[in-house]
Amino acid sequence: MxxxxxxxxxxxxxxxxxxxxxxxxxxxxxxxxxxxxxxxxxxxxxxxxxxxxxxxxxxxxxxxxxxxxxxxxxxxxxxxxxxxxxxxxxxxxxxxxxxxxxxxxxxxxxxxxxxxxxxxxxxxxxxxxxxxxxxxxxxxxxxxxxxxxxxxxxxxxxxxxxxxxxxxxxxxxxxxxxxxxxxxxxxxxxxxxxxxxxxxxxxxxxxxxxxxxxxxxxxxxxxxxxxxxxxxxxGSPLTRIYKVLASAIGNRKVSLSEAENIEIFGNRNHDKSRFLNRALIGDTVTANEVEETKTFLGLLPIFASTIMMNCCLAQLMTFSVQQGNIMNRSLNNFKIPAQSLSVFPLMIMLASIPLYEYLVRLFRIKNNLPSKFNMFQPLRRIGLGLALASGSMAAAATVEAKRREAANNNVILSVFWLGWQYLLLGISDMLTLGGMLEFFYSEAPDSMRSISTALSWISTSMGYFISSALVTISNSVSGHFGKEWLGGNDLNHSRLDLFYTLLCILNFLNLLNYIFWAKRY
Structure with missing residues (x-):
């Protein structure tokens, strides 16, 4: 069957x-x-x-x-x-x-x-x-x-x-x-x-x-x-996953050794999810459905580890635009729209993708490697992207502190100072989202490729929602100790630099969490 x-x-x-x-x-x-x-x-x-x-x-x-x-x-x-x-x-x-x-x-x-x-x-x-x-x-x-x-x-x-x-x-x-x-x-x-x-x-x-x-x-x-x-x-893969989980829980008192006497279909037996083998007791669940469930559940820790990077990405559409609006956006006689600041990382990403493809091809030909050779595995690519997300927030905090100090001295910094956070976070997005799309599609059960690919976009969604929650929590906590970090409409009297520092620390901790799960995958 x-x-x-x-x-x-x-x-x-x-x-x-x-x-x-x-x-x-x-x-x-x-x-x-x-x-x-x-x-x-x-x-x-x-x-x-x-x-x-x-x-x-x-x-x-x-x-x-x-x-x-x-x-x-x-x-x-x-x-x-x-x-x-x-x-x-x-x-x-x-x-x-x-x-x-x-x-x-x-x-x-x-x-x-x-x-x-x-x-x-x-x-x-x-x-x-x-x-x-x-x-x-x-x-x-x-x-x-x-x-x-x-x-x-x-x-x-x-x-x-x-x-x-x-x-x-x-x-x-x-x-x-x-x-x-x-x-x-x-x-x-x-x-x-x-x-x-x-x-x-x-x-x-x-x-x-x-x-x-x-x-x-x-x-x-x-x-x-x-x-x-x-x-x-x-048919519904979520129904099959529910059936496997319900059967495993129902047979939780059965010893694993007894359950594993049943032949496991395929060659991908995730030891970290061995408890699901109990679902094989009886005739309601197939070995293929157990392996499908194990594989999908194995993707979830990687998915959860990417959400914080997207929380940083949300700042490019909110606070970074507000920063740009009060900085010097003139370039000769042209005034750069603040919403167009994302052009710079986009151009870097657009150039880096064909360059990456060319370098992989050149390296493969030079070393006489097969056409299926892949230079960067998706998990390593995602990890590098998460590391750059933490670095981008460190750069953002430094630039905002400098901009705020200059504003207090009646000096308006050039908007190009924001280029560092846009550049680092843009490359981070390229590595992370591109790696996620490839990883979730390639590793997903054959019958769940669309749902698994959707995890890449859901991570983006949850990053936006968590960003809003972090702003609220930061204001609430900092308000108890004097003044809200992000209160009011004037960034010159806010502490956006401290909020960026918080994001930098959270992303570094998240990177450690990701490394833990990536090594176990």
């Missing part, structure tokens, strides 16, 4: 439901479509994330603090809902259909907000908050987009990787490198072209362009259907 399940999960089909032909279906050409689509989709997502603040303030007349929280909640929810998209993709429909469904949902949400933005009757009067019906339209469109983004980001990278030969880990690694390149390239367009459009032509143009761009992305992805290969969903 277990062998039959494994074979079923491993088979790929063409769009007619017949066995996929390796010469006609899948391959680099099919997977590259996912990268092209991700450029357009991420451009739409990030440009709207920056556009929403202006829209909520100027058109919907929400207070500044409430507008900022609405955007933070939107982004956090978008990434969190990747678990829903991953679950549907692994359980009920193919990754192709999951993308089509959720991308269409995101497009419908965008169209609804575009209509509201163009019709003054659907907006509140000046200095008035929206009515209930206006809020209903706003939140329906907003969270339709969030749900759509969640499904798209869960299904798209897994669908792209499914097109490749899984025995060639170097090819899988290369795909995720270029997929991350696409994420960054979409972010670069959002941080330059879209911000220029918003500032010079008006934020309402952003909605119109987003609708057209996402429609093009949906069409491009759909046109590839004849050359894709598809994997049939294997």
């Amino acid at each position: 277990a062998n039959e399940i494994s074979i079923e999960y491993g088979e790929f089909e063409d769009w007619r439901g017949k066995k996929a032909d390796p010469t006609k279906h899948g391959g680099v050409r099919a997977s590259s479509i996912a990268c092209v689509v991700e450029v357009l989709e991420n451009m739409v997502f990030l440009s709207n994330a920056t556009n929403f603040v202006t829209y909520f303030l100027k058109s919907m007349h929400y207070p500044a603090a409430e507008s900022a929280n609405m955007v933070t909640n939107f982004m956090g929810t978008s990434f969190l809902l990747t678990i829903l998209g991953g679950f549907i993709s692994d359980s009920f429909v193919t990754k192709f259909k999951t993308f089509i469904i959720f991308c269409t949902l995101e497009l419908l949400g965008l169209i609804l907000l575009t209509i509201q933005a163009q019709d003054s009757r659907l907006q509140p009067a000046i200095n008035n908050k929206p009515s209930r019906s206006q809020e209903a339209i706003l939140y329906t469109g907003l969270y339709a987009i969030a749900a759509g983004v969640g499904g798209v980001k869960a299904a798209l990278p897994a669908h792209g990787a499914d097109q490749l030969d899984h025995s060639n880990q170097r090819l899988i690694s290369s795909f995720f490198n270029w997929f991350f390149f696409s994420v960054c390239f979409g972010g670069l367009i959002a941080s330059t072209v879209m911000i220029w459009i918003e500032e010079n032509l008006g934020w309402n143009w952003s909605f119109k362009i987003s609708v057209v761009t996402l429609s093009v992305a949906l069409c491009i992805f759909s046109m590839g259907f004849p050359i894709y290969r598809y994997k049939r969903p294997g």
Whole structure:
């Protein structure tokens, strides 16, 4: 039975439901479509994330603090809902259909907000908050987009990787490198072209362009259907995990030696989860389901260890932008928009990915290594990224202390001083997120690749939420000892440097925690 399940999960089909032909279906050409689509989709997502603040303030007349929280909640929810998209993709429909469904949902949400933005009757009067019906339209469109983004980001990278030969880990690694390149390239367009459009032509143009761009992305992805290969969903993996856990707990009084007399399917027996072998007592659970559960549970400590890095990443969209707004942003006769500061790390990341691919290829050829050679294993790549996250917060604390001291002496520092924290955290994000996508996809049970890939985005979501919680806790604790670190609206009278120092220490401790779990994996 277990062998039959494994074979079923491993088979790929063409769009007619017949066995996929390796010469006609899948391959680099099919997977590259996912990268092209991700450029357009991420451009739409990030440009709207920056556009929403202006829209909520100027058109919907929400207070500044409430507008900022609405955007933070939107982004956090978008990434969190990747678990829903991953679950549907692994359980009920193919990754192709999951993308089509959720991308269409995101497009419908965008169209609804575009209509509201163009019709003054659907907006509140000046200095008035929206009515209930206006809020209903706003939140329906907003969270339709969030749900759509969640499904798209869960299904798209897994669908792209499914097109490749899984025995060639170097090819899988290369795909995720270029997929991350696409994420960054979409972010670069959002941080330059879209911000220029918003500032010079008006934020309402952003909605119109987003609708057209996402429609093009949906069409491009759909046109590839004849050359894709598809994997049939294997039913709810969460149900199987629950069944294994329930059976293991129910048989907890049975000795492990008795349970392990039953032949274990496969060659991956995670000793650290041996207690799950008790689930094999009886006929309700297969050995394949036990191994699937062990493998997925083994990913969770690595996932949890990456959340704190994303907490640092959240600062680039909040406090770093506030710092930039009160620093000297002039470059000759051009004034750099504070929201465009992320251009610098994005450009570094975009350059580093093809450079990395070139160096790996050069090293492989020079040393006569096989084409499957992979220079950096994902766990080492993630670890390096987490180390750089701690270093970025140390740099951020140092720069903020210097900026604050200069401001007290009526000197305004150049915004380029922020380049250190943007650069280090940008490279950290490249290493960590790229490594996570590859690691969770490659190590995941065959029937749980979408859910496991979604863990990378859920880590980002939880990082945003924990960032908000840390700000609240820091203010509460520091307020008891005199003055809140981040109280008020003037950073010159706040202690953002101490908050960055706290993040540096927490990230260093988190790095030690990660090393512990990575060595045990």
